[in-house]
Amino acid sequence: MTGNVPLRGRRHELAELDALVNRARAGHSEALTVSGEAGVGKTALLDHLTASAAPHVRVERTVASQSEMELAYAGLQQLCGPMLGSAVRLPAPQQEAIEVAFGLRSAPAPSPFLVGLAVLGLLTEAAEERGLLCVIDDAQWLDQASARAIAFAARRMDAEGIALVLAMRRTDEAFASLPHMIVEGLDYEDASALLRLAVPGGLDRRVRERLLAEARGNPLALRELPRALSPAEIAGGFALTGSLPLESRIEQSLIVQLAPLPAPARLLLLLAAADPTGDPGLLWQASELLGLGQEAFDAARDTEALVVDTRVGFRHPLVRSAVYRAASPEDRRRVHAALADVTDLSQDPDRRAWHRASATLHPDEGVASDLERSAERARTRGGAAAAAAAFLERAAELTPEPARRVQRLIAAAEAKHDAGAPEAVLSLLDTAHDLPLTAAQEAVTARLRARAGYALRRDSSGPQLLLAAAQGLERHDPVLARDTYLEALAAAVYGGRLGDAEQVAVVSNAILEATVSEGPGNARDLILRGQALLAAKGQEAAIETLRRAQHALLEQAPDSLGLHWLWFASRAAQDLWDADALRALANRQVRLARADGVVTVLPIALSLLMLAQTVDGDLDAAEASCDEIDAIKDVTGNPLPPYGRLFLAAYRGRASEAARWAERIRADAYARGEGYGLSAVNFSEAILHNGLGAFTEAVVSASRELPYTHELNHAMRTLLELVEAATHTGDRALAEHAVDKLAGVTRPVGNTWATAVLAMAEAQLHEGDEAERRYRDAIEGFEAERIPIMVGRCRLLYGEELNRQNRHLEAREQLRAAHELLTGLGLDGFAQRAADELRVSGETPQVRVRGSAVQLTNQELNVARLAREGLTNRDIGARLFISVHTAEYHLRKVFAKLGIKRRTELKTALAELDQSPTDI
Template sequence: MVDRRRRSAGHGDAQKVVLLGRDTERAVLDRMLAAVAAGESRVLVVHGAPGVGKSALLRYAESSAVNMRVLSAVGVESEMELAYATLHQLCAPLLIRLDQLPGPQRAALETVFGMRAGPPPERFLVGLAVLTLLSDASEQNPLLCMIDDAQWVDQASLQVLGFVARRLLAESVAVVFGVRERSQELFGLSELKITGLRDTDAHTLLDSVTHGRLDRQVRDRIVTETKGNPLALLELPRGLTVTQMAGGFGLLRADTLPGRIEQSFLTRIGALPEPARLLLLIAAAEPVGDPVLVWSAASRLGLTPRETLVEGMQEWLSLDARVTFRHPLVRSAVYRSASRDNRRAVHLALAEVTDPQADPDRRAWHRASAAASPDESVAAELERSADRAQARGGMAAAAAFLQRCVALTEDSSRRAERAVAAAEATLQAGDLDVARRFAEVADRAAQNEWQRVRTHLVRSRITFAAGLNQEAPPLLLTAARQLEPFDMDLARETHLVAWGAAALLAVHSDSLRAISTAARELPARAGTPHALDVVLEGCALLVTEGRAAAAPVLQRALAALTDLPASEMLNWGWVANGVSAAVWDDGAMRVLVGRVVEHVRAVGALTELPFCLTSLGIAIAWTGDFTAAALIVAEIEDVCAATGVPIAPHVELRMSALRGRVAESEALIAATTEEAGRSGQLMGVTVAQWAAAVLYNGLGRYEQAMSAAQVCTGMPEPWVSVWALPELIEAAVRGGYGDVARAALRDLAEVTEPSGTDWALGVLARSRALVSDDAAENLYREAIERLGRTELRPELARAHLLYGEWLRRDRRRGEAREQLRTAYEMFGSIGMEAFAERARGELVATGERIGNRSIETSSGEELTAQERQIALLVRDGLTNPEIGTRLFLSPRTVEWHLRKIFAKLSITSRRQLRDVLPLSEAASTSE
């Protein structure tokens, strides 16, 4: 890590870097630094090919950062498997400020940096802690944070840094990434693409390093072939004689450009004495850049400064407060070109001088890299490192340790066990191809039936993770049956995962029924049933016996899950998430799903995360909190991009339908229906048609709504097909299809009455009111009362709307206006545009004049969605840090928004927000 403070240009190491050309790029960086000096935040992703000048531009930014504190970190290829390694590099100079962080944030950073023991913290909490840390530090001096070679930053660090970069706004902080190619974590951030120099600048640079006159055609060829890459222009001529340069014969190699640059480095490094080259190798293999470790390892190998720090070494390596290479390609060139024996000797020396207490994982990695043959002591050490990595939330790191552990294991039986563990960890980390390879290793090394069964299980889970397909449920069911003689707990867990896979696919009822029947045939557990047992029993009964028989069991399962640690549900928690939905318990749904998501996020189980996030997004969308649901959608997209396995956009479909945005919704519905139908993922078709039913009911296009809802209710799955019944009833009644509505109402009563929750009975009362004559008013009032006790604001608003519509048709205009006005205001505050327009039309029909439902501002400028959300939270009494925690913003950014809110509303205090915000909107933030 590097921490430098800039006081004024031209002092010491702050002397400004001079670059040839790059006027446009330097101007971008200058504007960025000026904005940060003025109190704003900026983020920039500088990307381009190796050697094109990214690092030089970052050095230019550093040298131009007058009166700023500079923090820097460099991604190191050999560190990519160590979770949070780069983040620790960057934040290390600020850790003296940890005591100033809120308790949960401090604990999160201390845990991931190995400063304290504890369960893995949620990734978002780590990001919020870093955001707060940078924000607090920037109050003393503006910060410039530079992360070079971001393509080699470990995944956990890159996710957190991407999270922080997207939430910087009013802090005096600049974050600059240097990267060869942008990763998914950096998409959407401001970028600066670096290409080669212009021809005139490229010729000037080439002339500066060539001796003698070059043929014009040769000079042009060099510039063209290097595409103006500055490092190539500087390095390639150095490996060629004047004759080769003049005749162009040295340019006939077919290597790739980075390979040519590396070869140029190696040709010149090869002229150094052997001790000097060995010191370069030590520095390349030691990723922290600690000069004490480098010199200690050198001493172990019998090297002295006198024989290593020869003339010319300063061209390649800086050995000051931190060991740094002149260019990242030097490090990779030195390491890759070294002999195996030298690499092993260097790693062994580094392992011997690395503190086993302070840094056991890096020591284990060095020992593993030094091993020339299987070594059980090193393999066991790697296993322990994998356990520690998993506890810190580094699933990818755990997988890497276990993969290396397998290579160092000689005993076949133990090798099979470790290969299965490596395959499982790699699967959780989202690298399915590598997981398959280790499953094959486990299969070849298996010594007994138990090991073969476990291998079949992990292969089945890989098949399921590779994309919902019809092969997964029967494979998982076979694995579950094979497991029964060996491990009944694992067998029950696998039966439940098979059930969940079949329910998600919704291909046909036979598959789900076969799995449910097999689950019910399992022998009962001796003693008190585990939560898993009750969940599996309830899910199976749901299919074989129906909702009435399953409801009491599912309610017991829900109670058991409430007390079960989320860590025990890693592999099957996404299925258990459906229990609360099946019994219509919205509060338990949000709590249970939230707990499972927190744990799955924390351990980095990327294959499970999209399913859990989808459940959470749907649960949140039911409440009408579209801002929070949109964050979930963004996270799902990030995870799917990382694993390369797409998932149907269920949350987006639900939100777009509720919002009532026709063009956006219809395009998404059509695309999802086509893709899901083609791949056999009929759950995607079901959700898409549910979304269509909601959309068209909001628009008053009841024939289309009824058609879509009928598709849903015909699907053999236990959740969405049921949620579509109220849509079918409303559409059928409004379309004049009373028989269809009454039949759907009977089905709805069958699935809601056994649950007995306010959500279930509220929706049932609202639906009964639609087909009722004499009892309609009491049923509408019951629906409003019951749904009013839930957090399901869209459902409550729809109850007010239907009641108002009924009152208007009963010619009770005054009472109708009251209900319709309530519905209109609620729909507006939630963002349900189509339903709001439907309510507005009904209000106009009663003679009501409709004004602007937005918050009025004296400036005429409306509050943005985020400003409105912050204003409402402030109005409800939350402090800036509390709001920041909820919205994943720094307190300083919250304050910046608040100043804009005050200006727009022409007020001067938080207390005045109570007078200017509509009560209906203020109430929308309560929990």
């Protein structure tokens, strides 16, 4: 039933759907998945929903098609086609992205997330006047690119006035995080009533009870199964078999009903089932090619199976699949051939290529070439890699010449890897096992196998297999070989203490043998050799090469491979105590990743930027970077652990929060076999405990890194924390040991940051003038490098030393400055230590006014922080992947909760809000 006629047994479902539309009319947005077995009544609910909502909101409805699952953005184009007139009002990058995705403009492939933002923008524009209801039936058949873009938009909707309903048999992984409604079978009373309507003349009691039992309340089964019964079966001779799934029995019943149709009418139904566009003109043209006349149309429509209006459809989506599955392979090829012939090559080359492939039985180079071109278009349109892989896989199947077939199989495997399907990569490569491979192809397939294996297992064999693949590529593709060496080194480095202890050295030495040390080199080669030197021979041997690499990476425009490895240069900047390089490289990678839409790179780039912002003492900006990382992870599923949240909680002295993040990251590190995570946890815990004055606990955390200081990075920086903790607990021997190790990783570098760190550590082992001199040198160095956190911490230690000498007047000067600086930076634990020492010196510090009890939601905080940083609502929307309307909505709520009227008041208001008592 449709319209305002109530559906039997669906009061709860209809109320929920009506409420969804009412919320959209009130300006709120929400998405809902509606799942249930085929025939359970999802389409009837959607019919009722769209009919009742149409007078009140704009309605856009589409049905996804299984035959279009390999065509990138096919489903999205069906949904958004009527809204494309609004694309001119989108930001230019989003307008270009959606037009390229739909094949309306030629340009470089757009980021899938720009496409997702464009979809959100189009839906927002369409909802502007009176709200919008978007309905997608059979959403399980959406192509991957469309599903990803729609899910992206659905998760970011909030205050635009959009209701999005997706009906599917089982909730697809892409939509798993959305609210959902499960539609179940009718109860016995309602099912009995529906069966009486389906068979008005009455049924034998035994047949009725068996039908009710087998249908399990499925409305379509209750309507369709009796239609296939003969009068004798209705009268009592009918016995249902339970050997087939219900969906198959419904399809079988539908096929039985359609079997009496003349052959031309059945062929016409098959033609309509094979064309998901629903274009009547295309159907007429193809039917003419097949010699199908008006009689075939009339017969098909008389069954009520086919519905022809402005679009061609079926009375239920299951009818389409039943018709297509029941057809013979020969008839399927006939209709696809006809559809290919009438599909405009210039307007829709990919759909034409897919129809041709479906019509082809034997290898055909012409068809295979068309599919290969479609794969390339899928890439350039920003379609999912899975779409390109599907085109290439079918192209390989239809390729007659073995060598060409191998090329296409390898290309398909590469696309499968890009799509995140390592099992499929290995399966495809197995099909090429008996085909003739060149030495170059053997090397490429070895790389693909190594990458897929590492993605699946992440065990200690990964670096070794990647290294072997890189060495095999040397003679055939030096650029790809260098990229593979970097992957091998990254796998070894991140495995660290949880991997094979010898892997880093083995990979590093192999890289040094494969690369030359002379000549300027390009940026990627330099960073590759520099990192290998760093891992194999230490800082001193690597310094010159790494500095040349950093300079090259800042001067040279990186290619697509180089952009992915800029993080290695930022890591090197940390290992070389180079604050300026860290800032410059992190900012450059973030800027380039944003400009190019490389969202796979952006979380790592932002993580490094967060570290640079921490060095700068700008914890608020670092928190905003973490917000952006979380927004990206939310829409991409990126597995990057929340290192930034842990560091910020540690610096701010939030013990319980830091403990939660530490537990999560430590478990993740063991699960992934990545020792880097353990190092990050130990370093953060040492900072936290030192800030809170829990020096015994700080010694425990920091001491865990002592065996691993050769890894540099966090392990190396933990030494300074260990010196502070050990001196406060009176363990001078441990402090001296830590200082000796610290000297080994700072003196070879010799720059201002490294020298200041060593001076700060050594000062804690001295007294009197020697201690003072070193503290002053350290403070001067940190100020020169613009590292205010360390300035504040160094003044705190200096003030503590002066207090111990009973030089309280001089101590107050250092402690007052430390307290003011650390308080302003938000290092609450360290600030409290400074306050306590000030009291020891005889001065009572100013008591800070605590924040109010105002509570902002996470999204409100995210928006407020970015607004505080000076971003416009449009910029905030782009950063957090939300609409401008949602950014405005949350900012209004922030202003109301904080009692402010202008953005300029946000800094003070948020600072007060953030100043909750330290949770010791």
